[in-house]
Amino acid sequence: MSLLRSEWLKLWTTRTTWVMLGIGLLGEALFAGLYPGLASLGDVERELGEGEIATGVGLLMVLMLVLGVLTITTEFRHGTSSSTFLASPKRYPALLAKLAAALLVGLLAGLAFVAVNGGLSLSLISGRGGDLPGAGDLASVYAGVVVSFALLSAFGFGVGAIVRNQVGAIIAAIAFFFVLSPLPELLPGSIGEYFPAQALGSLHGHLEGDGTLGQVSGGLVLAAWAAGLVAIGILLVCKRDVAD
Amino acid sequence: MPELEVRGLTKRYGRTVAVDDLSFAVEAGRVTGFLGPNGAGKTTTMRALLGLLRPSAGDALVEGSPPVEMGDPLRTIGAALEATAFHPGRSGRNHLRTLAAAAAIPRARVEEVLEMVELTGAADRRVKGYSLGMRQRLALAAALLGEPRILILDEPANGLDPQGMRWLRDLLRAQAAEGRTVLVSSHLLSEVAQTADELVMIRAGKLIAQTTLAEFTAGGGSQIRVRASDLDALASGLAERDAAVVRDGEALLVSGLSGEQIGALALARGIALHELSPQQQSLEERFIELMGDDEESGS
Numbered sequence: 001m002s003l004l005r006s007e008w009l010k011l012w013t014t015r016t017t018w019v020m021l022g023i024g025l026l027g028e029a030l031f032a033g034l035y036p037g038l039a040s041l042g043d044v045e046r047e048l049g050e051g052e053i054a055t056g057v058g059l060l061m062v063l064m065l066v067l068g069v070l071t072i073t074t075e076f077r078h079g080t081s082s083s084t085f086l087a088s089p090k091r092y093p094a095l096l097a098k099l100a101a102a103l104l105v106g107l108l109a110g111l112a113f114v115a116v117n118g119g120l121s122l123s124l125i126s127g128r129g130g131d132l133p134g135a136g137d138l139a140s141v142y143a144g145v146v147v148s149f150a151l152l153s154a155f156g157f158g159v160g161a162i163v164r165n166q167v168g169a170i171i172a173a174i175a176f177f178f179v180l181s182p183l184p185e186l187l188p189g190s191i192g193e194y195f196p197a198q199a200l201g202s203l204h205g206h207l208e209g210d211g212t213l214g215q216v217s218g219g220l221v222l223a224a225w226a227a228g229l230v231a232i233g234i235l236l237v238c239k240r241d242v243a244d
Numbered sequence: 245m246p247e248l249e250v251r252g253l254t255k256r257y258g259r260t261v262a263v264d265d266l267s268f269a270v271e272a273g274r275v276t277g278f279l280g281p282n283g284a285g286k287t288t289t290m291r292a293l294l295g296l297l298r299p300s301a302g303d304a305l306v307e308g309s310p311p312v313e314m315g316d317p318l319r320t321i322g323a324a325l326e327a328t329a330f331h332p333g334r335s336g337r338n339h340l341r342t343l344a345a346a347a348a349i350p351r352a353r354v355e356e357v358l359e360m361v362e363l364t365g366a367a368d369r370r371v372k373g374y375s376l377g378m379r380q381r382l383a384l385a386a387a388l389l390g391e392p393r394i395l396i397l398d399e400p401a402n403g404l405d406p407q408g409m410r411w412l413r414d415l416l417r418a419q420a421a422e423g424r425t426v427l428v429s430s431h432l433l434s435e436v437a438q439t440a441d442e443l444v445m446i447r448a449g450k451l452i453a454q455t456t457l458a459e460f461t462a463g464g465g466s467q468i469r470v471r472a473s474d475l476d477a478l479a480s481g482l483a484e485r486d487a488a489v490v491r492d493g494e495a496l497l498v499s500g501l502s503g504e505q506i507g508a509l510a511l512a513r514g515i516a517l518h519e520l521s522p523q524q525q526s527l528e529e530r531f532i533e534l535m536g537d538d539e540e541s542g543s
Contacts (some may be wrong), residue, residue, distance in 0.1 A: 006343070086318070
């Protein structure tokens with residue numbers, strides 16, 4: 001518990017987390033304010049009907065992935081990993097605490113996203129006299145977004161722990177998640193659903209495509225990827241020397 | 245049982261051997277200076293004692309056990325490794341707060357150590373704006389946070405001004421006087437000569453000497469510098485008495501005879517002495533002599 005408190009403090013005592021969440025939420029406010037306000041009401045309603053509720057979620061998705069990477073690579077970059085592991089010589093307790101902090105900040109960002117998206121987008125649409133999706137649909141999409149932010153952050157943490165170099169890890173995480181992992185979708189069959197990109201789509205409740213995975217299964221697939229990377233990352237960090 | 249001990253410690257990086265079968269022990273209640281040129285393996289040894297790197301062979305032990313098994317790490321060992329290991333965007337106070345939180349050390353202790361290292365006024369500034377000396381003091385504050393039984397400090401005097409050095413010496417002496425174990429590294433003997441009770445000297449990853457400062461000081465061979473009316477005659481006279489004589493410009497450096505013996509010889513030969521002064525070889529000279537030219541293992 002004290003290690004988690006330490007990791008939580010680390011997150012909020014540099015500007016990084018504030019700036020990234022600020023940019024993400026500001027961007028989301030623009031998306032959620034402009035698109036439903038300016039696009040034709042028919043288009044907006046049709047997309048809502050298809051489950052495209054979380055307008056502009058992409059920016060924060062990328063930011064959550066990067067923030068997850070940063071939670072661990074900053075320590076290696078600035079050499080603070082030495083003092084972190086002096087307080088936790090077995091290393092994995094500190095790493096698990098850091099993972100918990102990364103998950104928590106993802107959940108928090110997800111809730112903030114829901115507040116901005118719901119507050120702006122939905123009130124604009126209903127203000128224009130549009131039909132809103134049912135409460136059940138809204139709740140499941142928003143829950144998917146909140147969970148996905150936490151999982152993206154954990155995914156980034158795993159990649160960061162494996163790669164260690166900050167820039168390299170950010171590039172690796174983005175390239176793998178957003179460039180490589182959508183590729184299997186092009187293959188026939190449903191193999192693509194078991195890769196992170198499409199699993200994230202399922203988790204967000206996207207209904208288009210020939211996907212057969214439901215929200216929960218999509219979430220579990222994404223969680224399995226994140227857990228696998230995190231496990232490898234933690235093992236490597238525990239085994240490797242902490243360089244200067 | 246020694247507080248800190250390395251036994252046959254070896255650390256290889258590829259083909260480079262950073263530490264080579266090194267063994268020594270560090271006892272409580274005194275300051276142990278860990279000396280060697282840059283690149284001698286001091287930092288590697290310290291990191292092994294802190295559990296930050298795995299030895300290729302041998303053991304690094306803290307209170308008799310491997311460092312990863314420490315129960316309450318920050319109250320066992322406090323370490324200041326390098327003055328740059330801070331997030332530049334975090335304030336000094338927040339840096340200490342994150343460490344204190346990890347070991348459930350009360351907030352008040354953070355203020356206490358800030359006061360001790362005289363950083364209270366700058367505590368809310370981001371570390372980015374700190375001078376090297378301020379970073380050193382912040383690193384020391386972090387090391388002292390848990391009131392640890394053992395202190396491991398890597399080149400803590402770097403970047404300190406003369407008052408800072410003096411303050412550091414007093415601090416280390418006080419910590420040792422309280423029965424704590426202090427291991428402090430330096431590549432300069434003069435930095436630890438006024439503080440250390442015990443010296444561990446390494447070069448190219450190997451132990452050169454472990455000795456008390458008193459023994460090291462006493463071990464210096466002494467020479468006598470002599471000037472006289474007829475240097476050549478005196479030199480040949482000294483050589484007959486089996487003294488080692490070295491010509492140093494208009495003087496002779498003589499070893500193997502006392503001042504009285506040289507004076508008596510000069511009187512007997514009718515040579516007037518102009519100077520007869522004992523030359524204590526400086527500690528630094530002895531140190532450099534021991535360490536030798538170490539170009540190949542420079543940092």
